[in-house]
Amino acid sequence: MSSADLLNDLTVRPHPDDALCLQAVTAGYGSQPVFDRLSLQLQCGRIVGVLGPNGAGKTTLLRLVLGLLAPVSGTVAVLGRELRNDADRAWARLRIGYVPQIQSPTALPITVADSVLLGRWGRSFRFLKRPSREDREVVHETLALVGIAELAERDLATLSGGQRQRAALARALVRRPRLLLMDEPTTYLDREAQRELVHLIERLHQRLHITTLVVTHGLEAGWRFDRTVRLSGGGLDD
Ligand SMILES: Nc1ncnc2c1ncn2[C@@H]1O[C@H](COP(=O)(O)OP(=O)(O)OP(=O)(O)O)[C@@H](O)[C@H]1O
Numbered sequence: 001m002s003s004a005d006l007l008n009d010l011t012v013r014p015h016p017d018d019a020l021c022l023q024a025v026t027a028g029y030g031s032q033p034v035f036d037r038l039s040l041q042l043q044c045g046r047i048v049g050v051l052g053p054n055g056a057g058k059t060t061l062l063r064l065v066l067g068l069l070a071p072v073s074g075t076v077a078v079l080g081r082e083l084r085n086d087a088d089r090a091w092a093r094l095r096i097g098y099v100p101q102i103q104s105p106t107a108l109p110i111t112v113a114d115s116v117l118l119g120r121w122g123r124s125f126r127f128l129k130r131p132s133r134e135d136r137e138v139v140h141e142t143l144a145l146v147g148i149a150e151l152a153e154r155d156l157a158t159l160s161g162g163q164r165q166r167a168a169l170a171r172a173l174v175r176r177p178r179l180l181l182m183d184e185p186t187t188y189l190d191r192e193a194q195r196e197l198v199h200l201i202e203r204l205h206q207r208l209h210i211t212t213l214v215v216t217h218g219l220e221a222g223w224r225f226d227r228t229v230r231l232s233g234g235g236l237d238d
């Protein structure tokens, strides 16, 4: 990584080709900041790994990008637009697909296809606007893309861990996002399933060219990133 990306670098300026631009971001929960003047710039079209130990702030970084956490100071720009208010955050969220860290089991009886359809919520269907035929077609295309088309009508709760991760990936991709954020997508998978998921994500990246940010503890699963960013002690450590 170039020195321009390093912590405390105030020369970072948003560029139209940036998927993300954080400038001197201080952020955290309560009085203890997780990030202290963090600056980071990521170009569109890349697949980037975010590494770091437990508690380093990997999920917090994703929360900043999603607009779920506002910085105490500094700026966060997503796809060239600075997140200043709710309208900016809603704009960004429509363009982001997010695979959260833990796929909590659901008590709701819901099919895999319907759970993926929920990823279109707010984009093409919403309150008082039903999903269209196209929405359902996109769901089935996306399930095929991630290799679980045959599970479309299964109850989500009956899927294995690896299948559930694929369903979560489909739910993120069904939005047709420009930016894909994944928080430890290989958690709970055995070595073989980890490698399969890594290959799937790499193939999808090559095919769809979506800027992809993958939070991961390590590279053992066979990740080959365009770039890696290491978080520790409130900033970047590459
Ligand atoms: N909602 C919250 N309220 C208070 N502190 C929080 C909250 N969420 C995270 N933290 C703290 O912020 C720090 C960074 O947490 P974060 O979840 O971003 O780490 P992480 O790198 O994703 O860790 P892990 O590898 O365990 O997922 C930790 O010290 C954590 O305890």
Ligand SMILES: [Mg+2]
Pocket (backbone or CB within 6 Å): 058, 059, 060, 101, 183
């Ligand atoms: Mg985390």
